[in-house]
Structure formats: structure tokens, C-alpha cells
Amino acid sequence: AQKVTQAQTEISVVEKEDVTLDCVYETRDTTYYLFWYKQPPSGELVFLIRRNSFDEQNEISGRYSWNFQKSTSSFNFTITASQVVDSAVYFCALSNQGGKLIFGQGTELSVKP
């Protein structure tokens, strides 16, 4: 069975701190995809990144970086120098080639000024 675990329910940091959101996944598929989405208070779900199971190269996009490690089945997300606008619920998700997304429970990040 496929499963995504985000053990951190809530995280609170002060602006300019770095913060890492953890994501651990379970799947028996050899081909799969991992995602991070951001859900601000307005409710829409914003796509941040997709990673393929055969591509373990880490990625950096501005203040955002992602660390994909198949050996530990983890796909962690780091925000450097956090800002108040980063406050949101962040979801990690997993899919195989069938299209169904399996979401973690989400981590609510609060960045205080």
C-alpha cells in the first residue's frame, strides 16, 4: 500500500529562520512521483515541485530546496530565511503512473514576524 507520513503537524518559526518539513513515504512501485503542494489560508493548492523516482538529484528554487533520498524513503523540504508569506499548510504527496495522489496529513507552518 502507498502511504505518506508528515510527522510534523505544526511548526512555528520566527521570520528569517530556516525550517525543514519532513516527508516519509511508502510504496512498492519502482516508478513513482513525489510532490509538494502549498495551501495558503485562501485554500487553493499550489504546486511546488515534482520529483521522479529515478531522479534523486536535489533541487533548489530560490529559498526553497528539496532533499530526495530513496535509501530512507524521504523527500524533505527546506525553506531558507523564512518569511511571513510562507505561512501555509504544506502537503507532501505520492503517485504512481495511475494518477491518484496520496497526500500526507500536512504540516501547518506559521512564520511570525
Place this chain on the structure above:
Amino acid sequence: SAVISQKPSRDICQRGTSLTIQCQVDSQVTMMFWYRQQPGQSLTLIATANQGSEATYESGFVIDKFPISRPNLTFSTLTVSNMSPEDSSIYLCSVELAGPTLRETQYFGPGTRLLVL
């Protein structure tokens, strides 16, 4: 990317009534999905909307309660039937866009916030 719109954006309904939610995309789409997000919870897939045929429902969701239509590639509707307060949720449509680099990534609409009294 694409513009994905949902109507209505929010609604308050009485129990026992039904509400139809529309999802429209302005780009070519390969797949369309409907998800439910109950208050304070994560997202759960309701069904895959198939063009011109019956939707494919996930375990726990049935066509009588959540009928879905997809008459063309870029439009789909989800009906929440015979509503009860437990149906109060955000309903989101998502799409996979056509194109070799866009496959296997789902983009979401803004969601429909439903409150059932």
C-alpha cells in the same frame, strides 16, 4: 500552466438538497480528478472523471452520492447529492495537462467551500 476555474467558490446549503460544482480548464487536459478536503484534514480522491464514460470512484465513494460528468476534455461537474452536515468540505478539481513535460503532475482549481446546515 493553465487557468482552472471552479463554480461556485463557496455555498451554504440545507441538508437534503444537492449542489453541482463545475470545473473548467483553459488548456488541453489529459485527466481530471475530484478531491474532498474535510475541515482540518488532508485531501482524499473521490473519483477520476472520464470523458464520455462513467467516472472511476475510489473506495468509500459512490456514484449515487457523487455523480460526475465530463462531457468534453476541459469541463467536468461534481454533484454532492442529498447533502448532510458531514459533507461540509472543500471540493477541489485537479487536472493533468497535455504535454510531455506536464504529465504526471496535477494542478488544482481554487476549490469550492461547502457548508451544509
